[in-house]
Amino acid sequence: xxxxxxxxxxxxxxxxxxxxxxxxxxxxxxxxxxxxxxxxxxxxxxxxxxxxxxxxxxxxxxxxxxxxxxxxxxxxxxxxxxxxxxxxxxxxxxxxxxxxxxxxxxxxxxxxxxxxxxxxxxxxxxxxxxxxxxxxxxxxxxxxxxxxxxxxxxxxxxxxxxxxxxxxxxxxxxxxxxxxxxxxxxxxxxxxxxxxxxxxxxxxxxxxxxxxxxxxxxxxxxxxxxxxxxxxxxxxxxxxxxxxxxxxxxxxxxxxxxxxxxxxxxxxxxxxxxxxxxxxxxxxxxxxxxxxxxxxxxxxxxxxxxxxxxxxxxxxxxxxxxxxxxxxxxxxxxxxxxxxxxxxxxxxxxxxxxxxxxxxxxxxxxxxxxxxxxxxxxxxxxxxxxxxxxxxxxxxxxxxxx
Amino acid sequence: xxxxxxxxxxxxxxxxxxxxxxxxxxxxxxxxxxxxxxxxxxxxxxxxxxxxxxxxxxxxxxxxxxxxxxxxxxxxxxx
Numbered sequence: 001x002x003x004x005x006x007x008x009x010x011x012x013x014x015x016x017x018x019x020x021x022x023x024x025x026x027x028x029x030x031x032x033x034x035x036x037x038x039x040x041x042x043x044x045x046x047x048x049x050x051x052x053x054x055x056x057x058x059x060x061x062x063x064x065x066x067x068x069x070x071x072x073x074x075x076x077x078x079x080x081x082x083x084x085x086x087x088x089x090x091x092x093x094x095x096x097x098x099x100x101x102x103x104x105x106x107x108x109x110x111x112x113x114x115x116x117x118x119x120x121x122x123x124x125x126x127x128x129x130x131x132x133x134x135x136x137x138x139x140x141x142x143x144x145x146x147x148x149x150x151x152x153x154x155x156x157x158x159x160x161x162x163x164x165x166x167x168x169x170x171x172x173x174x175x176x177x178x179x180x181x182x183x184x185x186x187x188x189x190x191x192x193x194x195x196x197x198x199x200x201x202x203x204x205x206x207x208x209x210x211x212x213x214x215x216x217x218x219x220x221x222x223x224x225x226x227x228x229x230x231x232x233x234x235x236x237x238x239x240x241x242x243x244x245x246x247x248x249x250x251x252x253x254x255x256x257x258x259x260x261x262x263x264x265x266x267x268x269x270x271x272x273x274x275x276x277x278x279x280x281x282x283x284x285x286x287x288x289x290x291x292x293x294x295x296x297x298x299x300x301x302x303x304x305x306x307x308x309x310x311x312x313x314x315x316x317x318x319x320x321x322x323x324x325x326x327x328x329x330x331x332x333x334x335x336x337x338x339x340x341x342x343x344x345x346x347x348x349x350x351x352x353x354x355x356x357x358x359x360x361x362x363x364x365x366x367x368x369x370x371x372x373x374x375x376x377x378x379x380x381x382x383x384x385x386x387x388x389x390x391x392x393x394x395x396x397x398x399x400x401x402x
Numbered sequence: 403x404x405x406x407x408x409x410x411x412x413x414x415x416x417x418x419x420x421x422x423x424x425x426x427x428x429x430x431x432x433x434x435x436x437x438x439x440x441x442x443x444x445x446x447x448x449x450x451x452x453x454x455x456x457x458x459x460x461x462x463x464x465x466x467x468x469x470x471x472x473x474x475x476x477x478x479x480x481x
Binding site for chain 2: 051052096099100103104106107108109112340341342344346347348349350352353354356357
């Protein structure tokens with residue numbers, strides 16, 4: 001089959017759905033020579049891969065370490081040590097233990113308590129721009145909401161937010177593969193080091209002076225006598241602050257594009273705000289913030305008629321699975337009343353996004369308020385450009401007017 | 403005597419996080435598709451069943467009083 005293999009080609013970055021959709025129909029378990037891994041695009045195959053953590057590992061550090069020279073391993077030892085404790089890069093039994101210790105703080109029941117405060121933050125952010133008749137949605141709104149919410153929930157004081165956000169962005173460089181950043185591993189480690197130095201005194205403080213925040217809850221997290229070690233606590237603080245940032249921003253921006261480009265659905269939401277829950281699920285399915293997630297083949301196996309070898313890497317392409325016509329009727333249509341909507345935007349299996357209930361809550365409150373306060377909102381006549389990354393579906397800017 | 407519970411799983415929501423299986427292993431187990439299935443609703447104390455339902459990131463577990471039909475979890479705002 002003749003398909004171009006450049007996952008960062010401008011047309012693939014601008015519209016991943018056409019490229020991955022073609023793969024899904026023509027070669028659903030596809031070896032991408034240029035990237036050097038498998039692309040899995042059908043819903044059933046994606047779900048199989050994400051459910052079967054025994055065949056398909058999340059241990060990214062193990063494979064990274066193999067790629068590095070001994071000198072690089074020494075130089076990046078801090079990064080390797082802490083990232084190897086991030087839930088998203090670990091397999092059971094470590095993953096099971098830590099996930100169970102922190103899961104309670106992120107259940108739908110726990111985050112529902114935050115709804116009034118999230119509503120208030122949304123209201124304040126929108127009030128600040130209302131008179132301007134236009135905004136750059138990402139930097140005026142979508143960027144701030146998740147930062148404020150996760151910072152308050154964790155117990156990071158307001159005056160430190162911007163700095164913590166900068167370090168978190170630096171840390172992220174290793175994941176959002178951009179071709180033009182040869183020093184991204186070093187910058188990532190530097191960012192992580194700043195975050196660790198920032199959180200260490202906060203953890204000591206909460207041990208002595210417990211507060212009603214997430215760091216205190218993590219310090220006290222106990223499941224049948226088990227506790228997080230100091231390094232595990234630090235690693236968990238850094239992954240939570242990091243994961244609480246960029247992905248929700250992209251959900252809000254991609255969702256607003258989808259709604260404003262489907263005026264009938266936008267008006268439907270205005271007229272019937274009770275559709276907000278299914279609407280947010282549909283925005284996640286239609287153009288979610290994460291295009292794909294990585295896995296590593298643990299043992300030689302077969303998938304979709306292809307022979308996979310131990311050590312092969314793969315991308316489970318969530319964006320393609322969410323548009324699979326075998327699973328969803330009229331998958332390329334946006335239907336905010338779509339129920340059921342078993343999309344895989346948050347992943348699937350044991351690594352299902354820990355922050356999903358919080359992201360849902362933020363998106364629900366944001367789109368409710370936007371649809372009620374700015375019913376006339378429309379996209380400004382400016383070109384839209386996405387960051388060149390394999391994983392994130394991330395606009396650089398989004399200008400809107402009303 | 404403890405009340406009898408009726409537990410149902412919404413399979414369009416269940417993603418196989420395994421939280422319920424780990425929280426109340428005598429009640430929940432993975433089926434062949436690695437989604438949750440109910441073994442025996444009475445095999446653990448009610449408190450632990452509710453903890454498992456509350457722990458579900460997808461709100462996929464519904465718990466009722468089997469005799470009165472009263473919904474014990476989730477509350478309407480989470481359903």
